[in-house]
Amino acid sequence: MEIYFEEHGPRTGRPLVLLPGALSGVATSFGELLPLLAARRHVIAVEFQGHGRTPDIDRPFTIEHFAADVVELLDRLGVERADVLGWSMGASVGLRLGTDHAGRVGRLVLASAGFEPSGAYPGLLEGIQDLRPEHLHGSEFHEEYLRTAPDPGGFARLVEKMKVLDADLPEWTRESVRALAAPVLLVLGDADIVRPEHIVEMFRLVGGGVPGDIEGLPASRLAILPGTTHVGVPSRAAWLAPMVEEFLGAGEDDGTGAQPTRRST
Template sequence: MPYATASDETKIFYDVRGGGEPLVLLSGQANHHGWWDGVRGDFDAAFRTVAPDHRGTGSSGAPREAEYSIARFAADVAAVLDDLGVERAHVYGTSMGGKVAQRLAADHPDRVGALVLGCTSPGGPNAVAADPGIGRALGSLDRAAARRTLIDLMFNPGWAERNPGSERVLGDPGMAAHARRGHLAASRGHDAWDDLPRITAPTLVLHGTDDVFAPVGNALLLAERIPGARLLLLDGARHAYFEEQRETAGAAVLDFLREHPLGG
């Protein structure tokens, strides 16, 4: 199993598939690389996809709670690229993975080719916040009710029932409690507002119009703050737009990446 070693010696697992230019796929909060399994084949056919397990998830190490931040997640991705001997790669991050992708593009601009940000937020006081009731519902002691809330945030009514396997985006069930808290704190602590104008990578921003988990207004902010960014809103999609509107979203991402080859 391939592992990179982070600066604090944490082992970061990564999964590699396909061939072609490298494309890093970054999953959402408290999720490992299986987040991408429903759509990953669409990208493997054209790119060498690299999907890390965030620290604390999957097969990666789970250090103490203080060792989690968006900047550290981004440095972990850079360590994965180093381990692979890859100087530059395209990066597609969704949800918390989109926050990691922002930080990677701002702090390590030489490592990022084309950048795709999905269902994510710039963070901080300038972001469009979700209804506080969502956090309370997800933190309910009634775990079955909390899971139903999460499914409703991810998908339109009935979609998950019609599409077996969609639970792959509902979190890593084997994740330790301290790592789960670390992920939550890292995501909440993200604020890239002042750094977004420094991003030089060609950028595509995607978002479902019916996403209330990460309200769609955040996509507008990202597209405005990142120089030259392109915006695609997916009508009627919720947070897991990449699953619900796989064909449309996947084609848009592939077209964008092909438009910006690493050697271009």
């Protein structure tokens, strides 16, 4: 499979891999955040199977397939270890990378996703099964697809395959989340599709929820963005960029002046 990706920023330090949400490409998920992060870091932004510029193949959408594709891309690029930032479905892929491919992940930023389907508000996931492709016509996701997809007529197939994935979402045991080796920054909008109490539980599983003045700051962190919906999280780039930078421990700009490039492999 051909995997579309973009590389931005200076080619120094550990890369940061950006993983978009469902039905989304690089622009709709990270159009505002990517340039802020790439000012200092080597950023690799990926588009999943059937999304954006990556063509579809005769294979179902699964979180496991997408995670394996990211590992294959890292292999092709000769990247042994990367930090990962995922939003929505991309955060689930990031979590799968952290639990099943731990040696390839440095730090994880997981936005707007939990570790089990029950973490979402009741009825939301069931309602996705009523979604029809025409409901999204004119949306930024549909317009991006028409603008970038190898087969602009394949949007209905994309929506239907996503509905199959959403009907059988993966879940992780509490033990597997607790065993994550990578430090995690959890991000959630306060009006997101995931319940805040679920993310707080997840935060505790990865070592958070302790009195830092007494026990010291944990390696993992939690950010709740005020006045922010699920689809609104990517637009909070001005808030997210410094949080992510600080969490990842980005260094000073090395002054290379490297320009963004686009290519697929």
